[in-house]
Amino acid sequence: MSSAEADGITATYEETDTERLLTVERDGRRAAIAQNVEGYAMLKVRDGGAAGDELERYYGFDMALDHVAELLGVAVHDLPVPEDAADMGM
Secondary structure, three states, X not given: OEEEEEOOEEXXXXXXXXXEEEEEEEOOEEEEEEEEXXXXXXXXXXXXXXXXXXXXXXXXXXXXXXXXXXXHOOOHHHXXXXXXXXXXXX
């Protein structure tokens, strides 16, 4: 597990048995980007964190980050991304 923080936004990257997860939190609100552990499937954006409802799927990490930023009410360039998560997406 690794994390990054900037301007009150915390991003945590972890791997489970089935998924790579990037969970981003700001002011008690959470959103997550999930990808299969092999790292080749579409990215799933979930509201409320890793166990939340899937809202959309994306091929590109940049599009998934944009959706997360929108959910949290911040600019996408304000989102910290742990180094381990930088290669997510197809």
